[in-house]
Amino acid sequence: MARDSGVDTSRARIQSYVPTYQKQEWQAHADELDMSLSEFVRSMVQAGRRGFTADSSSIEPSTVAEGGEGEQSDADPQGQRLEDRVLSTLADGDSYEWDELVAAVTDDIEAQLDETLQDLQARDEIRYSGREGGYVKK
Secondary structure, eight states: OOEETTEEOOOOOOOOOOOHHHHHHHHHHHHHTTOOHHHHHHHHHHHHHGGGOSOGGGTSOSSOOTTOSOSSOTTOTTSOOHHHHHHHHHTTOOOOOHHHHHHHHHHHHHHHHHHHHHHHHHTTSEEEETTTTEEEEO
16 A cells, blocks of 8 residues: 555546546547546546635645656646645735736636637637627537
8 A cells, every 4th residue: 555644545446427528528638738537537526626625635645646657746737736826926025916816826727718718619619609608519
């Protein structure tokens, strides 16, 4: 059994069934992020859980299990936690109001979303429909 600071990091299998279209969407997104499907699903579940736990640091060890490919958390495939982004923004010594701080730490996600929407439109998977009030899947 692999242990990291008292946390069991051995692997266990989980099996789930999703509609084929959903698996294909997840696989495409995982490919875009240069991740395996398992790593993608694990990351998305952990990222989603962060909003539902008081202390998510006790859930996920900070390093990948033995035989892993690096030292970044599976829950943070981009390698920069929100705390890091906040601290980086505040490092200039200036004071930020709530809205300014939100804008500073979410700027990257807006750029990623814009790029993703453009890619999906270029692949003819989605389209913008003013009539339907926004983006729709084809």
